Amino acid sequence: MREVVQLFSERGTFIEPEALEYISSKDDPLSFAREIISKIPSSSLVLTLEEIKKLESPHEEKEEKTVMRISPVGSGEKPLAREYDEDVKIIKDVTGNISCRGDVEDFAKLFRSRFEKIRKIFKSQRRGLNDSIPLKNLKKAKVKEARIIGMVRDVRRTQKGYIIVEIEDEEDSISVLIPKDDHHLYQQAQEIVYDEVLSIKVTRGRNDLFIATSIAYPDININHTKRRLDEHICVAFLSDIHVGSKKFLKDEWNRMIKWLNGEIGNSRQREVAGRIKYIVIPGDIVDGVGVYPNQDKELDITDVYKQYQVLAKELERLPDHITIIIQPGNHDAVRPAEPQPALEKEIQDLFSGKNFVFVGNPCYFSIHGIEILSYHGQSLLDFSTNIPTLKYNQPVEIMKVALRKRHLAPIYGGHTPIAPEHEDFMVIERIPDIFVTGHVHLSSIGEYRGVTLINASSWQAQTSYQEMLNFVPDPAKLPIVDLKMGKATTMDFNVV
Ligand SMILES: [Fe+2]
Missing domain, CATH: 2.40.50.140 (Nucleic acid-binding proteins)
Incomplete structure (x- = not known):
């Protein structure tokens, strides 16, 4: 490895430990390093693993711009997503599998399950x-x-x-x-x-x-690469809608619905809208009732059942070819302790006229074989308060740590209530292609060892609670992943 390091230092480029580890995993590290060196831009001072992977297999197709702001032009074109049949499979979900009974033994079983699962990951490496x-x-x-x-x-x-x-x-x-x-x-x-x-x-x-x-840490194999589809099918991620809140962003929401229906947007943007076959909603779909003290003062709709009714009506406005995957969050009407089961049947029955899939929190599911781990994200706060290098407003960095630890919410007794299920559903047993969270009301996109990371914004303006904490949300944005490219982009529905 010394020769590889020397090659880079002669060129004046520092190399990150992860990148060096990746090069050393190749059959002929020295030739691979020479090939990479021939492709590095001359201005590059530090070489990261992500850059190596980009240089190794440059995409033939041009990448999308990271953020696109909605343009007012519009016309109806036939959406491509209509050509495909729905293909969603639930891989792992607590719904229908709740086992805790509330006795002392429950926690012992939960921790034993966690230990066994993560030890198995270590042993397999x-x-x-x-x-x-x-x-x-x-x-x-x-x-x-x-x-x-x-x-x-x-x-x-x-x-x-x-x-x-x-x-x-x-x-x-x-x-x-x-x-x-x-x-x-x-x-x-x-x-x-x-x-x-x-x-x-x-x-x-x-x-x-x-x-x-x-x-x-159990981590993800450095050589992990994400699966991709042959078709340009897109998935949009739309978190923390908070219907019922006085701060629900109705204008921005309406703009998004119009765009998805091909009524607004320039031709490029309408083409992207027409490829969206799935919308994943990772929790806090309504604002709920009694979630925090004096919440009623901040509510437009004070009956939780009516909040779900209003949301169901809103989702009816989406094009018929879109399948909507709904997961609960800490504001929704299910047990607060994680893992949370899917919304109960009485609420599910309010949603009709489209294809809905109701899942628990967290949930592993696949879309045309591409695996998605969706988790509302309450533990993001626990990670950021316990690890000095993390910040609550940098959710993607926290998600990388969760992947390294192969656990969504390890800390018991923090902000995240944990249900002592006999099997630990919060262990990241499978490596997803896409890992999505919400909860922190920020819009951010990242990548870690072949996993696309998304924090899926919100549709609620800054609340008085967030104002008190000096927290500025980044709402009304819609991250979208093209399953062929494996890359995420964001549509911005804020008023210019
Ligand atoms: Fe939320």
Whole structure:
């Protein structure tokens, strides 16, 4: 690998550790590095993994602009999406599979399930992580260095600035010290949160204290590539509608409905609208009632059932060829604890005249074989308050951490209520092609190791609560993924 690093340094380009790892996974790393060097723009100072992948297989077709603002021109053209039959398959969903009964044993089963699932992920990987030993064997044996897999019971900082992590498995627990002089290791340790499962290489210190030499998260294989379709079918992601709120953005919403019906937009924009076959709604479809103190003062519609009725009427205005996938969020009328089941039948029956698919939160489903993980996103706040490097208004960065940890909401006892299901539905067992969240009312798009990341905006203007927190939402935007290109773009319906 030294030769590869040298090649890049001779050219004056720094290379990120992930990018270097990717190059070293190739059959002939040196030739691959030379090929990449021949394609790097001369201004490039740092080479990232994403850039390498782009240089490796440049798209033959031109990428869409990242954000398109709606244009007022319009005319009716035949939508391409009408040519395709619906193809949605639910892969994993708690709906119909609720198992917790409310006894003490429930939580033990939940955590056991989490541990088993993530250990299985580690064991399936070929990066030297499948040789871990149980904690009781580590304590007994006089081994100098060993790898362990365990759940984080506690993580704290000492007065001298060291990090101490309490790790446990089914039979035992140990304390692991993270030395502060190893910068990379210390940075990795900043991401450790309660109740997550990770792998640590340790050496024996004094008095049963172990010292970490490396930390590994289950993560996603660096060579993972997303599936793509042969056809230009598009999926739009429309989160946090909050029907019933005084702050619901009716004008922007109407503009979007008109665009989807081919009534407005320039010819390019109308063509994109005509390719949209699916709309995914990742939760907070209505504002709800009694979700927070004095919410009634902020409501236009104070009956939750009527809120759903109004939304159902709005969705009837969408073109007939669009299938709508609806997931609940923390404002919806289902149990607040996650995983949440789909909306109950009485509410589902209000929606008619279109193809609706009701799913739980989170849910894995596929559209024409492209896998989507949709999660409302309440735990984004827990991640950002527990990990110093994360910010609540940068949801895509938080989503990358969730993928690295292969868990949507590991922290128990934070802002996210967790239902002790006997199976942990929040483990990211499958690697999706698209991972979408909502909840933070921001519109952002990203990519992590072949997974398209989306936070799907909202249709509610800044609330008084958000104003108090000085939080500025980014509403009335519609992220769209072209399943052939595998890339996301955004339509902006805000008034210029
Ligand atoms: Fe919301």
